[in-house]
Amino acid sequence: MKSKITSLSDLNTLHDYDPNAISVEQARAFIRQFLTPITGQETVPLHTAWQRTLASDVISPIHVPPHDYSAMDGYAMRVVELAQAGVQLKIIGKSYAGHAFEGTVAAGECVRIMTGALIPAGCDSVVMQEHVTAAGDVITLNKNVRASQNIRRAGEDIQQGARILVHGQVIHAAEMGVLASLGLSEVQVYRKLKVAIFSTGDELQQPGTPLLAGQIYDSNRFALMGLLAGLSLEIIDLGNIRDDKAILKQAMLDAAQQADVIITSGGVSVGEADYIKQLLAEIGEVVFWKIAMKPGRPLAYGKIRTNGKIGSSHFFGLPGNPVAVMVTFQQFVRDALLILMGQQPKPTFTLQARCSSPIKKIPGRTEFQRGIVSQTANGEWTVQTTGEQGSGILSSMSKANCFIVLPVALGDVAVGTMVEVQFI
Numbered sequence: 001m002k003s004k005i006t007s008l009s010d011l012n013t014l015h016d017y018d019p020n021a022i023s024v025e026q027a028r029a030f031i032r033q034f035l036t037p038i039t040g041q042e043t044v045p046l047h048t049a050w051q052r053t054l055a056s057d058v059i060s061p062i063h064v065p066p067h068d069y070s071a072m073d074g075y076a077m078r079v080v081e082l083a084q085a086g087v088q089l090k091i092i093g094k095s096y097a098g099h100a101f102e103g104t105v106a107a108g109e110c111v112r113i114m115t116g117a118l119i120p121a122g123c124d125s126v127v128m129q130e131h132v133t134a135a136g137d138v139i140t141l142n143k144n145v146r147a148s149q150n151i152r153r154a155g156e157d158i159q160q161g162a163r164i165l166v167h168g169q170v171i172h173a174a175e176m177g178v179l180a181s182l183g184l185s186e187v188q189v190y191r192k193l194k195v196a197i198f199s200t201g202d203e204l205q206q207p208g209t210p211l212l213a214g215q216i217y218d219s220n221r222f223a224l225m226g227l228l229a230g231l232s233l234e235i236i237d238l239g240n241i242r243d244d245k246a247i248l249k250q251a252m253l254d255a256a257q258q259a260d261v262i263i264t265s266g267g268v269s270v271g272e273a274d275y276i277k278q279l280l281a282e283i284g285e286v287v288f289w290k291i292a293m294k295p296g297r298p299l300a301y302g303k304i305r306t307n308g309k310i311g312s313s314h315f316f317g318l319p320g321n322p323v324a325v326m327v328t329f330q331q332f333v334r335d336a337l338l339i340l341m342g343q344q345p346k347p348t349f350t351l352q353a354r355c356s357s358p359i360k361k362i363p364g365r366t367e368f369q370r371g372i373v374s375q376t377a378n379g380e381w382t383v384q385t386t387g388e389q390g391s392g393i394l395s396s397m398s399k400a401n402c403f404i405v406l407p408v409a410l411g412d413v414a415v416g417t418m419v420e421v422q423f424i
């Protein structure tokens with residue numbers, strides 16, 4: 001077996017190469033053409049805004065901080081030429097956080113001040129308490145004091161009128177804090193994307209119920225729920241649908257009525273009870289259904305027709321094998337969902353690592369092997385596979401912390417080869 005493909009005729013002679021399968025990159029590009037972000041918006045209370053997508057820019061209505069504050073516990077004073085070591089100042093009052101000093105401070109005077117307290121009128125510097133000697137109501141400076149020392153200036157974090165967050169930005173912890181610092185209790189976000197999920201297969205049993213002969217547990221739906229959980233969208237769980245063409249068709253139509261996106265698993269290959277692709281062609285359109293990748297082929301992407309027209313529901317018919325479900329979700333579905341939610345997905349973080357276990361691979365498809373990547377004492381990244389790589393070995397996903405991405409043309413990988421690693 002050749003390990004490098006140099007021409008199309010090479011490809012066609014390769015065992016296991018399917019000329020109708022499209023590449024991973026083509027599949028991504030195909031999907032992208034159909035993705036128009038949702039337009040619906042809503043205003044939500046700030047405390048519920050985590051992971052939501054901003055539907056408009058945020059302009060700061062105030063300076064943050066709003067006034068000048070002390071950054072230290074010490075003494076607020078006026079810096080005149082006298083602010084040198086040895087100078088004595090009279091304490092005329094105190095300014096605590098939330099309790100300002102009302103008067104004005106003149107040269108030769110100072111105010112006891114705490115971190116977060118308002119700088120009294122007339123003062124332009126704060127000397128740390130560690131840098132003075134206090135006796136009664138008099139302090140002696142132990143060091144020279146410069147103007148503007150230890151003062152947090154109004155607007156030094158955020159200026160009033162600044163565009164501080166932008167449309168499409170995701171509200172993470174820092175953004176929640178920033179929005180609160182502006183005094184905003186509500187935020188304008190895109191409505192939640194509605195994602196319907198269901199499994200297919202007569203062999204599937206639900207966890208918590210004893211298995212009958214020939215049954216396996218429906219793991220895909222739960223793995224999918226986990227994959228979707230961090231995305232702040234609405235999951236419509238439609239359970240498991242039997243391998244019955246009429247029931248499946250109705251389930252797909254019902255899902256299309258309620259959801260922006262439908263994600264199913266199983267029933268998408270060419271077995272006698274695999275109806276998904278056929279039905280998608282009947283009630284919508286199939287954009288593609290075979291990708292030159294492992295695991296993950298076949299995968300159907302298309303749209304479902306509602307009210308006689310090709311509607312806005314995107315349909316991802318993921319493979320049945322549990323690892324394939326997780327891999328295809330991460331490679332195709334996740335970014336598609338983010339785009340639909342109004343976000344701009346970040347490129348996946350990858351790095352080059354030295355392979356410490358040999359890998360068997362047939363050229364002609366991209367492989368996503370499950371790997372464990374770590375850094376050696378000298379800072380080099382090394383990766384090994386999790387072992388058995390069958391697309392039904394779901395425990396490999398739980399052991400792995402990365403995918404080892406092996407490009408189409410590559411064949412077997414020898415120990416020591418540098419490979420691309422994608423963090424999960």
Ligand code: AMP
Pocket residue numbers: 199200201203204216217218219220221265266267268269271319320321322
């Ligand atoms: P299929 O594409 O429907 O033929 O499924 C391929 C393989 O994945 C079969 O061995 C199925 O039993 C298995 N499978 C399908 N759906 C699930 C599921 N929800 N959970 C676990 N395994 C599944």
Ligand code: MG
Pocket residue numbers: 200201202266267320
């Ligand atoms: Mg099936």
